[in-house]
Amino acid sequence: MERLLLESMADILETEVEKLNLETEFKTEEYDWDSLKGYAILVMLEEEFQVEMPVDDFIEAKKIQDLFNYIHTHTDR
Numbered sequence: 001m002e003r004l005l006l007e008s009m010a011d012i013l014e015t016e017v018e019k020l021n022l023e024t025e026f027k028t029e030e031y032d033w034d035s036l037k038g039y040a041i042l043v044m045l046e047e048e049f050q051v052e053m054p055v056d057d058f059i060e061a062k063k064i065q066d067l068f069n070y071i072h073t074h075t076d077r
Contacts, residue, residue: 049075
């Protein structure tokens with residue numbers, strides 16, 4: 001699950017997966033953060049992990065670890 005999340009995030013953030021880990025803060029200028037990337041992440045969570053993350057929870061997420069924890073607590077994976 002962790003590897004799939006990191007690979008999916010690398011695609012959305014347009015970076016190499018090796019540059020990411022669970023401690024990576026993804027809402028930064030380094031990744032040209034904007035609302036479209038945020039939407040893409042929410043869609044990815046639904047498609048890849050069958051998890052619908054509420055926008056309020058997503059807004060609070062800062063690190064990839066936050067997404068991982070949400071997936072872990074809301075799926076059987």
